[in-house]
Amino acid sequence: MRYLSTRGHADRKQFCEILLEGLAPDGGLYLPENYPQLDSAALTRLRGVWQSQGYAALAFEILSLYIDDIPTADLQALCAKTYTEQVFGTPHIVPLKPLQAAGAAKPELYLQALSNGPTLAFKDMAMQLLGNLFEYELARRGEELNILGATSGDTGSAAEYAMRGKKGVRVFMTSPNGRMSPFQQAQMFSLLDDNIHNIAVDGVFDDCQDIVKAVSNDLDFKRRYKIGTVNSINWARLLAQVVYYFAGYFQATQSNDQKVSFTVPSGNFGNVCAGHVARMMGLPIDRLVVATNENDVLDEFFRSGVYRVRGTADTHETSSPSMDISKASNFERFVFDLLERDGPQTKAIFGEGLSRLGFFDLSGDARFAKAATVYGFESGRSTHADRIRTIQQVFTRYGVMIDTHTADGVKVAREHLNPQVTMIVLETALPIKFAATIVEALGRQPERPAQFDGIEALPKRVQVMKADADLVKAYITQHCD
Ligand SMILES: *Cc1c(COP(=O)(O)O)cnc(C)c1O
Numbered sequence: 505m506r507y508l509s510t511r512g513h514a515d516r517k518q519f520c521e522i523l524l525e526g527l528a529p530d531g532g533l534y535l536p537e538n539y540p541q542l543d544s545a546a547l548t549r550l551r552g553v554w555q556s557q558g559y560a561a562l563a564f565e566i567l568s569l570y571i572d573d574i575p576t577a578d579l580q581a582l583c584a585k586t587y588t589e590q591v592f593g594t595p596h597i598v599p600l601k602p603l604q605a606a607g608a609a610k611p612e613l614y615l616q617a618l619s620n621g622p623t624l625a626f627k628d629m630a631m632q633l634l635g636n637l638f639e640y641e642l643a644r645r646g647e648e649l650n651i652l653g654a655t656s657g658d659t660g661s662a663a664e665y666a667m668r669g670k671k672g673v674r675v676f677m678t679s680p681n682g683r684m685s686p687f688q689q690a691q692m693f694s695l696l697d698d699n700i701h702n703i704a705v706d707g708v709f710d711d712c713q714d715i716v717k718a719v720s721n722d723l724d725f726k727r728r729y730k731i732g733t734v735n736s737i738n739w740a741r742l743l744a745q746v747v748y749y750f751a752g753y754f755q756a757t758q759s760n761d762q763k764v765s766f767t768v769p770s771g772n773f774g775n776v777c778a779g780h781v782a783r784m785m786g787l788p789i790d791r792l793v794v795a796t797n798e799n800d801v802l803d804e805f806f807r808s809g810v811y812r813v814r815g816t817a818d819t820h821e822t823s824s825p826s827m828d829i830s831k832a833s834n835f836e837r838f839v840f841d842l843l844e845r846d847g848p849q850t851k852a853i854f855g856e857g858l859s860r861l862g863f864f865d866l867s868g869d870a871r872f873a874k875a876a877t878v879y880g881f882e883s884g885r886s887t888h889a890d891r892i893r894t895i896q897q898v899f900t901r902y903g904v905m906i907d908t909h910t911a912d913g914v915k916v917a918r919e920h921l922n923p924q925v926t927m928i929v930l931e932t933a934l935p936i937k938f939a940a941t942i943v944e945a946l947g948r949q950p951e952r953p954a955q956f957d958g959i960e961a962l963p964k965r966v967q968v969m970k971a972d973a974d975l976v977k978a979y980i981t982q983h984c985d
Contacts (some may be wrong), residue, residue: 505570505737510840511855512847519571520641523669523740524649526733531848531855533837534739540569547760547786554657554754559597560587563633563747569785571741571833576641576767581772582640586633593620593953598629598748600755600928603914611849613917613927615797615910617652623691624934624953626775627662635666635673637740642672649732650980651675652719654712658826658933662736668697676980678703678712681968686960701983707971710816718973719980722811723867725894729980736774737833745778746785747928753787754964764926765791765880767917769909770802771827773834775930784822784879790925794883795916798892801836802832806883809867813858823941824889824908826933831858842879884916891915895945902914905950932962954962 506516511532522534554562560838562582571579590597597616602611621628642649649672653660655860660677667675677692681704684692693702705712716733720726734741747765756764764791776794783789796803800822805811805857813831822828840850853864866872876882895910898904906914913929921927935942935950942950969975 505540505572506537508537509533509848510847511851518573519740520573523637523641523738524732526735529785529849532851533737533834533840535676535837535840536570539781542786544760546727547788550750551754551760554751558585558587558595559747559751562751563587563744566747566750566863567743572953573767578640580636582633582636586636591621591632592628596751596755598751600752601904601931603898603904604763613757613914613921613929614752615904615906615914615931616748616755616928617931619907619931619933620749621662622665623661624937624956625658625662626745626930626932627658628665629748630741631662631734632668633744634734634738634740635670638667638673646778647730648672648975649674649730650984651734652716652731652733652976652980654678654709654732655692656680656712656825656828657684658937660737661688663694664692664695664700664702667734668695668700669697669968670699670965674699674701674984676701676703676976677716678976680704680707680708680712681706683708685937685940687939687956690959690962690964691956693966694959694962696965701979702966703976703979704966704968705971706968711971715971715973715976719977723978725977729984731980735833736772739835742774742778742781742834742837745775746782746808749779749782749787749789752928752930753782753789756928757788757919760788763788763790764928765793765920765922767793767913767920767927767929769824769827769913769930769932770794770796771799771829771832773802773832775932777834777837780841780879780881784841789880790880790922791880791920792917793920794881795913796883796885797822797827797912798885799828799830801829801885801886801930802835803885805835806881809869809872810863810865811839812863815862823891823938824886824910824912827912827936832956838879839866842866842875844871882920884919886912886915891941892945895942899946905935905942905946907935908938909933 509528509532513530521762543966560583564580604611618626667673779792891911894915910931916928968976
């Protein structure tokens with residue numbers, strides 16, 4: 505398997521070459537040259553693998569279709585080491601939970617639990633694998649990597665929990681001082697591993713992102729200190745997420761003649777893009793429903809054909825904060841497929857076009873209609889009031905407590921139900937991470953998994969710093985010897 509750039513660059517690369525890279529040299533995103541096709545016999549075989557050997561074995565089967573530069577036994581071992589009951593809290597790793605009222609003939613829909621990993625959000629599904637892949641590949645090359653990131657919550661803690669104790673990797677994670685929830689702060693700052701560095705910046709999330717950009721733009725520093733990232737455009741993260749669409753499908757169906765639909769709470773379009781890849785491989789997915797919050801860049805596109813990025817001032821701070829985005833950094837991958845893989849056109853609209861105009865408009869392009877008709881995409885949006893109401897309804901009707909992001913998914917899924925097709929909503933976080941909104945909706949505290957009892961009282965390690973890229977550079981220099 506070779507990988508190409510969505511912006512038409514002539515290079516073709518192997519999996520391990522792009523594993524540690526971010527963007528392609530022309531600013532595009534990497535995609536496989538083709539999507540391996542699974543016919544019904546192949547799906548039946550994978551169903552058997554899932555049923556008899558479980559998630560890690562299924563992950564190996566899917567990954568090995570896209571990775572041919574890691575020996576089979578090593579890839580198998582990496583999957584087995586990653587997807588364990590010990591790390592993900594359940595032997596099924598991503599179990600389905602029916603939302604079914606007492607006395608009802610069948611569930612209204614299913615939740616697929618993706619948030620039983622170490623940080624209680626779905627980003628663990630991919631990040632845990634990435635940690636093991638990085639450690640493996642860096643050892644093979646005899647190299648080191650310093651991951652520099654900015655987080656307002658989920659991504660940073662998922663990265664730290666994935667990289668803690670890994671050889672060859674250090675993490676320097678900036679976050680806005682005092683602005684994360686107490687639970688999130690406790691989760692991150694209580695990590696005392698030598699290779700994990702929390703930097704609380706006096707400022708807001710944008711200040712953290714600016715620092716990361718400034719450091720990365722210092723090419724000399726970047727090379728000398730081997731600065732890398734783990735952001736959501738990384739192909740390996742996306743690939744890891746493809747696996748749970750298969751696991752969800754196999755749990756919800758008995759035969760490959762049945763279809764299911766997925767509703768996906770979306771921000772950067774990483775999670776649902778993995779669903780698109782699974783569907784392109786032949787997984788019988790009917791609809792892929794994109795659910796946004798008030799930051800509805802994606803819903804606007806699927807309704808109108810216009811993709812309009814938002815300015816900082818137009819980006820809302822919401823009660824589903826992990827979906828608060830101004831542009832969807834993975835969206836270019838889908839648009840490249842929608843435009844029949846026309847690299848130059850993708851480059852024109854995402855490159856110069858977007859930075860000059862702030863939008864592109866495909867409403868007049870005949871291919872836009874295919875987003876729904878050929879690729880199965882639908883969309884909807886949810887607001888704070890919807891979120892509160894949905895959390896209340898799901899709790900009273902089904903006795904199930906859902907988090908704010910999952911609530912956006914359930915709200916939108918309900919607008920796209922089809923009695924003939926099972927609907928699966930991806931549960932992207934547990935309620936405990938967003939306790940304040942749960943209290944607002946239900947008047948009570950969410951349950952806390954036992955391993956998090958008392959984390960607020962644990963010793964913390966964090967370096968508070970002025971919002972200044974030079975200070976962050978000096979800190980990195982000091983801690984790399
Ligand atoms: C990151 C995140 C999302 C959005 O996922 P994308 O891949 O960016 O679309 C949704 N919910 C939660 C809880 C998240 O952490």
